Amino acid sequence: MTAIAASGPADTSWRDGKRLLWPLGLLVPTIPWIAWGLAAATGWGVAWWAGPILVFGVFPFFDWAIGKDSDNPPDSVLAFLEAQRYYRWCTYLYLPLQYAGLVTAAWIWSTGRLDTIDAVGLAVSVGTVGGIGINTAHELGHKKDELERWLSKVALAQTLYGHFYIEHNRGHHVRVATPEDPASSRLGESFYRFWPRSVAGSFRSGWHLEKARLERMGRKPWTLRNDVLNAWAMSLAGFGALIAVFGVRIVPFLLIQAVFGFSLLEVVNYLEHYGLLRQRNGERYERCAPRHSWNSNNIASNVLLYHLQRHSDHHANPTRRYQALRHFDDAPELPSGYATMIVLAYVTPLWRRVMDPKVVAHYSGDVTLANLQPRKREKLIAKYGARV
Template sequence: MSTTGGPDTATDVTWRDPKRYLWLIGLVVPLFPFIAWALVEATGLGLLWWTGILLLYVIFPVVDILFGKDSANPPESATAWLERDRYYRWCIYLYLPVQYAGLVFGCWLLTHGGLSFQGRLGLAITLGGVAGIGINTAHELGHKKESVERWLSKVALAQTCYGHFFIEHNRGHHVRVATPEDPASARLGESFWAFWPRTVSGSLRSAWRLEKKRMERLGKSPWSPRNDVLNAWAMSAVLFGALVLAFGPGLLPWLALQAVFGFSLLEVINYTEHYGLLRRHTESGRYERCAPRHSWNSDNVASNVFLYHLQRHSDHHANPTRRYQALRHFEEAPELPTGYAGMIVLAYIPPLWRRVMDHRVLAHYGGDINRANLHPGKREALLTRYGSAA
């Protein structure tokens, strides 16, 4: 393994990243619409326009189980070297042109491909899957200090009209994570279907408040073009406007559908990441510093490769600007029973989710349910059910 500047420690010479070329597998995701088209052409089965759903909710969870876990960390002396290696950045950058090529191709198919209603529905959802995982690409880019990467983050978010995530995630969620005040931290006893409207509306309001305050500090109106919420939304408006001009107004409902599915895919992952976990108040009245115990992690290697180590979430919260290839596993972090691919399927079915996750939250807190982040409306029921274990 080599870097632009070459190795500069003995560790650099002897240690090799075993996942170095596996990161390119992440580029399979933006190929979903092309894969769906090829499969339909080869088989004549219109059902295969739903290839995105099949891959996301069936094949990826099975692959996660088959390939197992990888808890190995890079040596500390290799971290700076790993972060300088621009190869890893290009694995991220390349997602965007493939994502948008797939979007344009999908829009042509939706309007000129002669698809049935069910076929267009399946293709729109497949496009939404690409856009939703594209938000994870935006997440990786948006935490970086280089302006070009932060700009590319907004580009990745334009397809889902979720540009405000760029603001809320970095300056809202990372400050309030694992607290009742955070709209992106799910509470014990809260179903995904109750979490969804709370996080979608709460994150939007929070992003606007944060950016309004920043504009006030600069002595500018919140309606300034420098407002990062507005200029991110403007990118979506330009993108959607150009696509509608190119392919006709009949495309608009399908664009809206893929956008909603895309940002909902982000939110179901948000639901998984901090479910029931709570930071305590210190004697000063502030919340304790975010620690590995405040994020659910998973070392299932397949999902981690597809999602650029997003599942090593504890290290990400401890070091938000650390690049994905250098994120570490923590033994003390609570571990999910499988990767995100399987967990999001469980999240859609609240009884299954509660059966799998509630007792893990309880065990994480040594049986003391009062230490968890409880859904206010379910508090009494949870205390009645689990109180005897405290």
Template structure:
């Protein structure tokens, strides 16, 4: 536990302790999921533990969130710079990468050399997919930083899940269009996860390609060339999978595909949670208002926050994208999820439960005026009628005037 000394505005000297400092090491557990699975199977003889990844992510973690207290404390402003410059925190994210790829290649070896049942192999693929999916969150943390090393490491992490375009789309697409109908990664009232998934996956690929194509055209470079960051990111996946197939044999290809799809599906499940039903208003000039804390769902459940590098303090992340995870703050204006992300993902995959819980929360967030929410096209009249609204006023009338 590190103690920082600072001077308050009134001139008095105070100290602040980061009580979570060593807890961040626990974020490396998902990167070691294959090793954990092998160890548990060896210790017990139970093949069920090839599914250790989802057991940890969707069994143990929700339980720990219930048992542990919530953490709504923020570091004082005076210690932010010192925390940002403490390299312990960034080394913790760096450590994810060698563990991630050690787990990946160990799994490739097991698929090729061990005589496991198809069910056990699929379980191991899902376990590796948990490593890949949570790895996308590590890539998210690294990809927002200004240092070239961290940005390169971000793209390396994304290669396993075949989602290298996320580096482009998230930073230059999602952060611009968040909580608007134009953003493929912002989910809508009346939209199930299963309808959101293909829209977000396809929309993310399309958005990344368009963003990168426009950038290259502006600088006079060919779109189909080595300067295209989307193409080079995808080539990293081709190289990784090609090398894996060459070394371990073609028999592992179904499991490479399973782990990649499950990995990026975890990302899309998180996308589904983060801005569900939330909408930025248009100003009288037709532009969207600035993204505010009220446009992201947040959670202070400490265990999931530790495992996901404070991703659940999402409002502050959108306000300060380059801010490092250890300094992200919880904000009073931000709407709060009733549980951590791991629990909410379980609800999201059961649409009736999700809508029963979250739709009323969106309605309360907008004081019952669902005209202010982001609603799935084609379901607007039905959603408004469910809340007793028959006057679907134009946006300018419903929203009123707001300063830019």
């Protein structure tokens, strides 16, 4: 592996073991072309579904086969590590590939050569790219650099989820692991109940947060200075341009890929804080700590998601760049990487069998300390008990 040049002689022994792996994340936005190539080479229509096949089938295998890495960069190299532009380009390059794939897919849909099932498969594959692109937007949107913040909105435009730029930074990071946060799932809550609560709640929260910001400035919300509106305007402009060029035939597939894309984000939201709760100190919640996020050190998922799985450090240091995020020994750990856990989240009985006991164990058997689904509170207490 390539050694990291350090700020002092004592730091030269540390190496970023994933340094040469980060560009592998750029394979994700090539999924539409992978699907097209496989379909052309084999004649198999299932190839158009390459996106979900990779995410739900291949990536979980690599999580298991490659294993974990809990290595942390020492504090003495963090500033230098974050300053290296190599890592930034690994995220920047995702965007042109993401949109080139979307344009390619729009052209394919416009030709009418695919039957409906294959066209939907391509839409889901494109949505996979857009959904993981939201994670790229997540990485960029937390930064102070204006260009990166603008690129975050660009990445979100494909999935019609521009309000995430506001809600995640100023809503979720404030209310995380509390009942007030729409993006923090509750013990006993299935993904299918969480999805509408999070989608609607995040939309409302993003709008109200930005409206309140503008009101403090003495402005009305109906202005392009509204970061929710200007983010949505990017989506409308992009979709409008594609429809103008390729025709209305592509509209259903644009919508399918957008919904699948932001649903991929929501299933990740579901698993990141499931059942975890910050306790109240009087009128306030305790400060967010590593114990309030589920972590994973599986290398495959971490490379594809820019260390998103080191989620505790991200909440402690939101502006810290992905290559410098650290593992915490006292953070609760998922049984596998996100790719595997997404599959479990879709199968509610399997998810509950695996994760509910882990939440209860995390709270030493006292389920009343967890973030409980209100309508299942009594049932959960009866099942797991409360410590006296």
